[in-house]
Amino acid sequence: MEFHPMHWRFETKKIILVIAIVTTAGAVLQTCSLPHPAAFRPLFSVITVTTFETPNNTTRKSGTVPSNVRDEQLPAVSFPVNQPADQATRVAPQAITLFNSTISNTTSVTSPNTPPSDDGLRVSDFAEPVSEIVYENNGTAKNSSKQEASGSSLAQNILEGSRMSNSRSNFIPIGANRNKTIRPKNDIPKSKLKAPTALSFPKRTRADSRTKNEVGFMPPDQALLYAKHEIQNAPIVTDDPDLHPPIFRNVSTFKRSIPNTQHFKQSYELMEKILKVYIYPDGERPIFHTPELKGIYASEGWFMKLMEENRQFVVKDPEKAHLFYLPYGSHQLELALYVPNSHNMRPLSIYLRDYVNTIASKYRFWNRTRGADHFLVACHDWGPYTTKEHEELCHNTIKALCNADLSEGFFVRGKDVSLPETTIRTPKRPLRYLGGRPVSQRSILAFFAGNMHGRVRPVLLKYWSDKDEDMKIYGPLPNRVSRQMSYVQHMKSSKFCICPMGYEVNSPRIVEAIYNECVPVIIADNFVLPFDDILNWSEFSVVVAEKDIPKLKDILMAIPLRRYIALQKNVKQVQKHFLWHSKPVKYDIFHMILHSVWFNRLNQIQS
Structure with missing residues (x-):
């Protein structure tokens, strides 16, 4: 023409x-x-x-x-x-x-x-x-x-x-030889990777995995699908110098995380390679962006502090994020809005509802998944209840909760995360009381001391307070006893530390027992134990049903010495997964919480 x-x-x-x-x-x-x-x-x-x-x-x-x-x-x-x-x-x-x-x-x-x-x-x-x-x-x-x-x-x-395709692997410079394919240094051979549109990836060994830069070019949704595929086709890990196999459901599961399979180790590595988190800058202090580092609710504050300081996972561009963090403190919310003795938590949940509505109208990311790729971390007993005024926040968002109670309908196993409740007495030295005595110097069979609240503790005292010399069961530790041996010394000198629920199923005594190398005895029906998707709690703790409290001593005495020594050894090994560090360390509690959130987000994604 x-x-x-x-x-x-x-x-x-x-x-x-x-x-x-x-x-x-x-x-x-x-x-x-x-x-x-x-x-x-x-x-x-x-x-x-x-x-x-x-x-x-x-x-x-x-x-x-x-x-x-x-x-x-x-x-x-x-x-x-x-x-x-x-x-x-x-x-x-x-x-x-x-x-x-x-x-x-x-x-x-x-x-x-x-x-x-x-x-x-x-x-x-x-x-x-x-x-x-x-x-x-x-x-x-x-x-x-x-x-x-x-x-x-x-x-x-x-x-x-x-x-x-958001990858640059196909870029060929002008004037290049058309009969020769030019790739970046770390590109994958064509025989190893199919078209990204199909999202079907072949099995590959750890040595054949994509580099961090290559995965970084993927759009967030595609990167998550890639990670899930890699997890499902992970090589079996039978031994690892950084991990103690008996305390995991499967040591491979800690490096590539899918329940009841051999995938945890690689999942952790993929998290380090891929995961990016966006933290919303919105929210008024002190409810938002004000970490509380001391006391029994310190877990939510320490996670907030370390997350906001992090440079490995946090991104400023929300378009690159796989997860979105709502940086509020449930205890700070209670201190700011709760009217003492009113027994009315609705103002707290309304405040959080309005916050979510604000970010949903200001940003497009909440509405994109209806909150399914957002998460919060709350250690106060009221944490679950503060979400009930917003349906999507309550049912879709990943909630890391200390109050991980299956019976009340707020916590969903496989979506939500059971958050360890850690008591931090000295924020500048969070590991101050770490360690305990060897087995030969633990003369007390079982120990408990604490306030009388909830349904379980009064029953425990009814059957075992001042009933047996081997069972040191108290309410608040009496002065006559504490003058001779402190609360911490009792834990370090006991074979078993009794951890009954209080008002709610969670108890800071579980992590306290681990810090003091005492085998925890957990009495809380319907409680999802922290990191239950990864850790094999039967290898370093004893779980007793509430109805079996009258038989508590018989249950403990029936454990052979060899078995107890193995339990106590595993408590020492699992300890590093519950430690806070001013600068996060691989496999510590900060990374374990983040991994559980990442793990549950992957499980929600349909291949």
Whole structure:
């Protein structure tokens, strides 16, 4: 099809617009994830454009394809001076047709040995017949056949490929050898990775895993699918110097996390490689962004502090995040809004509801998943109840809760996280009382001292207070006893430390016992133990049903000495997973909490 310049005129701005459209199309196509993109790139890399005057003072443009592609002239493109501005954009279909025609010609001479694209297809698989586009006198275009111009279809395929792949692994520099595929240093061989659109990845060994940079180029949702696939196809880990196999449900499960399979170790490594968290900057102090580092609710404060200081996982760009953290303190919420003795928690939940509504209207991320990729960390007993005024916050958001009670309907196993309740007495020295006596110096069979509240503790005292010399069971520790041996010394000198629930199922005594290397005896029906998806609590603790309190001594005495020594040894080994550090350490409690949130988010994703 030929244009006659004598009938057309150009305005300068229309020329610029045409050049911009063609140049932009070339840039997009140059960076798209196309099969063997070297076949396309020369078309745009060295096209020469000339401008000249015609006898009728009409400016026109022409381009020439370099000889290494096709030795022929591109059709001239021209527009009259008085043409409406929006008509100028109609050069795009012609450019697409020209582009598709060139691709068809290139494909026709492709040998069977042409290198396949990264998704295993050849250029010919994408080439389509070109339908001729005829431009009428009024500047509008119509298809000469009943079928749409194939250039439009091809352009759509290209743009779809661009959206599906956020990777730079297919980029080939201008002027590169088209018969040789150029990859970044750490790219994966084509035989090892299929097209990202299929999201089906082959089994691979740990040595064959993607590098951190390659996974970092993936869109967040695709990275999570990749991680889940890698977890499901993890190699079995039978021994690891950093981990003690008996305390895990399966040591492989700690490095690649799916319940009842061999995947934890790799899951942890994938978390370190992939996970990015966005922290909402919104929220008024002291309820938000004010960590409380001392007392029995310190877990939520320490996690907030370390999360907000973190540079490995935290990102400033929410578009890159896999998870979104709501940085509020449940204890600070109670101190700020609860009216003493009112027994009314509704103002607290309304405040949190309004906060969530605010971020949902300000940012697009909450509504995208209805809060399923958001999480909160709350250690106050009222933590679960503060979410009930917002349905999506209550039922969709991942909640890390100390009050992990299955019977009340707030905590969902497999979605929510059981948060360890840690008592920190000296924030500057959180590990001050760590350690205990050897087994041979633990003369007390069982010890408990604490306030009388909840349904279990009064029953415990009823059966065992001042009933047996081997069972040191008290209410608040009497002065006459504490003068001879302190609370901490009792724990360090006891074989078993009794950890009954209080008002709620959780108790800080569980972690206190682990700190003092005393085997915890947990009495709390319906309690989901911390990190229960990963840790095998039967290997370092004893769980007793509430109805078996009268038989408590018989249950403990029935444990053989060899078995007890193994339990106590495992308590020492599991201790590092419950320790707070001013700078987080691998496998410590900060990473364990974050891993559990990551773990549960992966389990929600459908392959």
